[in-house]
Amino acid sequence: MKTARQRYQDRMERVLDHVDRHLDGDLDLATLAGVAAFSPCHFHRQFSAVFEVSVHRYVQLARMKRASYRLAFRDRDSVTAIAMEAGYDAPDAFARAFRKRIGQLPSAFRRSPDWETWHAALGPLTEARSKRMQTSFSADQVTIRDTPPVPVAVMEHRGDPRTIGATIQRFIAWRKAQGLGPRVSTTWNIFHSDPRTAAPEDYRLSLCAGTDRPVAPNEAGVAPGLIPGGRCAVLPVTGSSDDLEPAALFLYRDWLPASGEEPRDFPLYCRRIAFFPDVPEHEAVTELYLPLK
The missing domain is CATH 3.20.80.10 (Regulatory factor, effector binding domain)
Known part of the structure; x- marks a missing residue:
């Protein structure tokens, strides 16, 4: 039998899985609260309390991580296509958001990624996934x-x-x-x-x-x-x-x-x-x- 804490954690894990599956979809607060079956009035505080990062920032960092991997390791993907996949209607808006979070414009990151800055920028995402959602093995x-x-x-x-x-x-x-x-x-x-x-x-x-x-x-x-x-x-x-x-x-x-x-x-x-x-x-x-x- 699972404890109440484990059931609560499972509901939060559903949110992370949903984010991973739907990075190019609608990931607003109400949608993710519904995934966890929590009230939208409280979900933003619940999420921040568990993962130590806001829902909005978590989603944005998850999208930026995928975008950065495609920029660095998939040179066949255009910056415009990567921007659209990340949920931005225009490359300029994506470029501004990417520079704000990652510290480089997408084109500069593709040419020569600053990996130390990248690690620091994605720190909250890494902490949320590795420290709060430990995988158990048997x-x-x-x-x-x-x-x-x-x-x-x-x-x-x-x-x-x-x-x-x-x-x-x-x-x-x-x-x-x-x-x-x-x-x-x-x-x-x-x-x-x-x-x-x-x-x-x-x-x-x-x-x-x-x-x-x-x-x-x-x-x-x-x-x-x-x-x-x-x-x-x-x-x-x-x-x-x-x-x-x-x-x-x-x-x-x-x-x-x-x-x-x-x-x-x-x-x-x-x-x-x-x-x-x-x-x-x-x-x-x-x-x-x-x-x-």
Whole structure:
């Protein structure tokens, strides 16, 4: 039986899911209060009390986040189309709102995103989703698989994790030039560092695209690599993949001690199966792999 607090939280979670599904629709206060089945007279205070951000600002930041991902990582999408998708009738109105929230005009952000300012601007959105709406995991969600080796093309990110967006942009450009987009090539990340404990300058992450083609020397710094095969504990994660630490913590703190298994000498890694902004953020699917002996 769910407690009253859990039922209340479920109603609030429905609002976040509705926002993610309808970013280009009508998301006014009355609509969202109806989703939660709360009175519009009180809903704005209830939402702010739970998420520490107003309904209006949350919706606007969610739209700006999707717009910023499309600007930075989907160069086929025009600024005008992105503006319309974000709910603006004219590119100029979108440009003013984007600069107010993100600190750059959309065209400037597309050319050279200021990722540190972007992280700070989206802080309230990140806090609302990661601190207030914790995803819980259970042992029955974990499966043990014998995985085949995966040859990959690798671009390494070294340095502050807040600047990884620039590395992702370069890797996407390289993949596109090589005809290795996500539709024909699997997408993997290898976590060499723990972002909670590594100094920003020491943080290391590998961005990988599955391919059995030879990777010729190139100016982008992409090199051939291999994700070794073997036994792995696999935990699927549905929803935002910005922060996979709660899932990783569950595997190391809860699942591994109770399983009787021993980790193998290869880092934690993940496969990104469906990812934002191609799908709504709550529909993103990531598989987290813990290599086992």
